[in-house]
Amino acid sequence: MATRRLYYGDSYQREFGAQVLSCEPEARGTTPAWTVVLDCTALYPTSGGQPNDLGKLGDANVLDVRDDEDDIVHVVDRQLPVGSVQGCVDWARRFDHMQQHTGQHLLSAMFQERFGRPTVSFHLGSDLCTIDLRGPEPTEEILEGAERAANQIISEDRPITVRYGTAEEFAEIGVRKEVQRSGILRAIEIEGADLQPCGGTHVKSTAQIGIILVRRCTKMRQDWRVEFVCGRRAARVARHDFQLLYRTAEELKCAPEDLPASAQRAIGERDSHFKNLKALLQRLAESDATVALNAARPEANGLCVIARTFDEASQPEYLSHFATQLAKSERTVALLSRSGGDLIFAQHPTAGKDMNALLKQVLAEFAGKGGGTRDFARGKLSDPAQGEQAVTLAARLVSAG
Numbered sequence: 001m002a003t004r005r006l007y008y009g010d011s012y013q014r015e016f017g018a019q020v021l022s023c024e025p026e027a028r029g030t031t032p033a034w035t036v037v038l039d040c041t042a043l044y045p046t047s048g049g050q051p052n053d054l055g056k057l058g059d060a061n062v063l064d065v066r067d068d069e070d071d072i073v074h075v076v077d078r079q080l081p082v083g084s085v086q087g088c089v090d091w092a093r094r095f096d097h098m099q100q101h102t103g104q105h106l107l108s109a110m111f112q113e114r115f116g117r118p119t120v121s122f123h124l125g126s127d128l129c130t131i132d133l134r135g136p137e138p139t140e141e142i143l144e145g146a147e148r149a150a151n152q153i154i155s156e157d158r159p160i161t162v163r164y165g166t167a168e169e170f171a172e173i174g175v176r177k178e179v180q181r182s183g184i185l186r187a188i189e190i191e192g193a194d195l196q197p198c199g200g201t202h203v204k205s206t207a208q209i210g211i212i213l214v215r216r217c218t219k220m221r222q223d224w225r226v227e228f229v230c231g232r233r234a235a236r237v238a239r240h241d242f243q244l245l246y247r248t249a250e251e252l253k254c255a256p257e258d259l260p261a262s263a264q265r266a267i268g269e270r271d272s273h274f275k276n277l278k279a280l281l282q283r284l285a286e287s288d289a290t291v292a293l294n295a296a297r298p299e300a301n302g303l304c305v306i307a308r309t310f311d312e313a314s315q316p317e318y319l320s321h322f323a324t325q326l327a328k329s330e331r332t333v334a335l336l337s338r339s340g341g342d343l344i345f346a347q348h349p350t351a352g353k354d355m356n357a358l359l360k361q362v363l364a365e366f367a368g369k370g371g372g373t374r375d376f377a378r379g380k381l382s383d384p385a386q387g388e389q390a391v392t393l394a395a396r397l398v399s400a401g
């Protein structure tokens, strides 16, 4: 015997009496659960893009509600005896679903009627709802236009009713949606706006949708996914958006309406500071290199070898500039490392060594990777703590060779 679906006749029924026909244990993670079949229920099972209801059956909490062919299966957290039971629906959750779901009917109808964009799928998430539209990318005018048209119909408080008929009867009065089921179908009519076959739960007049707020539109394979929220959710989302704007404006010390200009200015300043920093790093490296060259004494082989290890606070660009500047001086070799594992070996061509070969030799001793040219090579050690040892080895190899 099929479960009688009380929500078909009255979506506003929050409490109901029913008979428990069966109650079986269900394997569900580590918490014990039972599946219950009733003769009738006001609890909605996950289907048609609308999530399941929650609520209570007697003292048991309802964890899930799902379709099982013609039956509805309730998953509950404690065993129920066969016989009479009182059930109730978590109304805040259900009413939210009814607002979102009915809003979707209306919004889809507006995209279709006004802009020729059919809805190919619908999803009601815990935060956002989405519809996927087929056709070319909806412009800002289309998104706003559909939202405005839907909100106009909401403000007109039009009745929403359930109609029954066959697929042929509905097709005759212009229902486009194809349905696989035969026999008598249930359809939802928003007066003068939409008629759709649907087994979900809906509010009884458009005013109860509250408001529709269309948000982002993104490409989803061949379709366009439009995010939207209705009713209390829309108020929550708008409040959240405002708080984000307000907090960001406080950070940038401007009015929310000046945010785009302020953000642009802040990014411009950041970019110019970054440019200045780079120029200053180069100048610093150049002057440090001059000091280092003045203090250096040539070795017995006539080469001036400058070996140094820098801490992590030194920028990698600084090291590059420092090495490049040292290597401008004749018969000079620069062997640099930085905690973090960076290595730079550079020379003036008159030094006559091969920095790439030297780096390969050092990397054969210490794990890492890198490469370069005869005069400039760059590497990275796997163990960032070995920089100083690597430079010491390189200096020994240069002096010996």
Ligand SMILES: [Zn+2]
Residues within 6 Å of the ligand: 101, 102, 105, 188, 198, 199, 200, 201, 202
């Ligand atoms: Zn529906």
